[in-house]
Amino acid sequence: xxxxxxxxxxxxxxxxxxxGAGLPALFAGGxxxxxxxxxxxxxxxxxxxxxxxxxxxxxVIGMVLAAIAFLIVLAAIGWGVYEVYQIGHPAVKK
Amino acid sequence: MLVLVVIVALAFDFTxxxxxxxxxxxxxxxxxxxxPRTAVAISGLLNFVGAFLSLAVAATIxxxxxxxxxxTLTVVAAGLCGGIIWNLVTWLLGIPSSSSHALxxxxxxxxxxxxxxxxxxxxxxxxxxxxxxxxxxxxAALVAATGTWLLYRITRSLTExxxxxxxxxxxxxxxxxxxxxxxxxxxxxTMGVITLALIVNKTVASGSNAPIWVIVCCALAxxxxxxxxxxxxxxxxxxxxxxxxxxxxxAAESASAAVILLSSSFGxxxxxxxxxxxxxxxxxxxxxxxxxxxNVAGRMATAxxxxxxxxxxxGAAAFGIAHGVGGTFGVVVDIILLALLAVFIYWRSRGSKVxxxxxxxxxxxxxxxxxxxxxxxxxx
Numbered sequence: 006x007x008x009x010x011x012x013x014x015x016x017x018x019x020x021x022x023x024x025g026a027g028l029p030a031l032f033a034g035g036x037x038x039x040x041x042x043x044x045x046x047x048x049x050x051x052x053x054x055x056x057x058x059x060x061x062x063x064x065v066i067g068m069v070l071a072a073i074a075f076l077i078v079l080a081a082i083g084w085g086v087y088e089v090y091q092i093g094h095p096a097v098k099k
Numbered sequence: 100m101l102v103l104v105v106i107v108a109l110a111f112d113f114t115x116x117x118x119x120x121x122x123x124x125x126x127x128x129x130x131x132x133x134x135p136r137t138a139v140a141i142s143g144l145l146n147f148v149g150a151f152l153s154l155a156v157a158a159t160i161x162x163x164x165x166x167x168x169x170x171t172l173t174v175v176a177a178g179l180c181g182g183i184i185w186n187l188v189t190w191l192l193g194i195p196s197s198s199s200h201a202l203x204x205x206x207x208x209x210x211x212x213x214x215x216x217x218x219x220x221x222x223x224x225x226x227x228x229x230x231x232x233x234x235x236x237x238x239a240a241l242v243a244a245t246g247t248w249l250l251y252r253i254t255r256s257l258t259e260x261x262x263x264x265x266x267x268x269x270x271x272x273x274x275x276x277x278x279x280x281x282x283x284x285x286x287x288x289t290m291g292v293i294t295l296a297l298i299v300n301k302t303v304a305s306g307s308n309a310p311i312w313v314i315v316c317c318a319l320a321x322x323x324x325x326x327x328x329x330x331x332x333x334x335x336x337x338x339x340x341x342x343x344x345x346x347x348x349x350a351a352e353s354a355s356a357a358v359i360l361l362s363s364s365f366g367x368x369x370x371x372x373x374x375x376x377x378x379x380x381x382x383x384x385x386x387x388x389x390x391x392x393x394n395v396a397g398r399m400a401t402a403x404x405x406x407x408x409x410x411x412x413x414g415a416a417a418f419g420i421a422h423g424v425g426g427t428f429g430v431v432v433d434i435i436l437l438a439l440l441a442v443f444i445y446w447r448s449r450g451s452k453v454x455x456x457x458x459x460x461x462x463x464x465x466x467x468x469x470x471x472x473x474x475x476x477x478x479x
Binding site: 010013014017018020021022024025028029030032033034036037039040043047078082085087089092 | 152153154205225226234238241242243245246249250253254256257258261265266269272273276279283308346350353354355356357358360361363364365367447
């Protein structure tokens with residue numbers, strides 16, 4: 006039995022990067038898609054206009070893409086939690 | 100005797116939840132993404148669920164650290180007292196320390212005091228506790244830095260307001276995952292210790308998994324502790340570390356949750372405190388222009404090194420007292436001493452109360468007037 010479990014180590018690093026950095030990145034991608042499109046403009050007192058600061062840009066394709074990205078994130082979390090449950094209950098598998 | 104041990108163990112679990120609410124929820128409370136009471140309620144609930152999710156860590160603690168055939172119930176009780184005392188004292192003084200290492204240190208210390216170093220499974224200790232303790236903050240930092248960099252890069256065209264708003268929502272999700280992960284790792288430690296006591300008492304066979312009533316009790320204790328909330332810690336974490344923006348918060352929390360969940364499933368008992376700190380440092384590294392306070396990080400690391408041996412000494416002392424007095428009464432003496440200390444610490448902390456009503460008040464440099472100097476480091 007070795008002092009350090011290299012298999013577990015690389016798995017933690019690789020899956021950690023996928024889940025811990027990849028999923029938030031996908032979420033960010035969703036936010037980006039959501040913001041695409043012609044933004045509403047609000048009129049200022051001096052006659053100029055300013056872009057609204059809201060989340061939703063107004064592009065339909067952007068919204069669909071965003072919805073897909075958010076759903077993938079949710080599905081991945083659900084699947085990951087299920088996997089942890091499976092691994093974490095060795096007695097059940099016997 | 101067994102009943103006493105279980106009660107002390109559940110008390111430890113309670114302080115553990117109490118202590119660690121901040122790890123998951125502080126940033127969401129600070130950014131206003133969640134109301135303070137809502138946040139602790141969600142966190143408590145998810146800790147409860149997380150406790151059922153994986154039993155790998157409980158197995159490590161129960162059978163992987165000490166020779167179960169030489170350990171007695173007195174040893175377990177003394178170890179728990181050591182862990183709780185170290186936890187309470189460091190909390191009051193604002194020294195960052197890991198509840199997990201306090202517990203493990205206490206149990207190992209009392210084991211050595213009782214039957215010498217040969218009763219400790221050093222290989223299990225190094226490969227499942229010490230190495231993960233060193234590696235996990237580094238991995239968490241790497242993941243968080245990568246995540247932070249990606250988040251800022253992908254959303255660089257967004258307006259500041261949209262980005263802030265969007266990631267606040269994301270933060271709620273990632274904070275929930277941290278709470279869940281916390282349940283899979285920290286609730287497990289107490290389950291492991293109670294299982295160890297049951298093995299010692301021959302109630303269950305060596306190498307057994309935690310029985311269902313143990314799981315339920317531990318899940319309840321940690322979630323009630325979480326729900327009552329360590330407002331002091333939440334305040335320090337959420338308001339003391341002002342440099343964190345919501346995308347960084349989400350990156351740090353996702354990294355913590357991923358690393359803790361993965362490690363839990365491999366049976367590594369790591370400190371959620373260490374991982375959360377590693378992630379926060381990582382998120383500082385991943386964003387251009389953000390600086391990491393290396394001196395603070397250095398002080399935290401020093402405290403981490405001291406936790407295991409110090410809690411071990413307290414555990415050994417607690418065993419000495421219990422053994423000196425002898426029998427069940429010895430353990431009762433330990434518990435009375437512990438209770439007196441807890442009352443004293445509660446009394447000391449009353450002078451500077453932090454609760455849901457003032458948790459988000461303007462940060463003036465300390466947790467509350469009476470708190471001791473190194474509150475900044477309590478952020479761990």
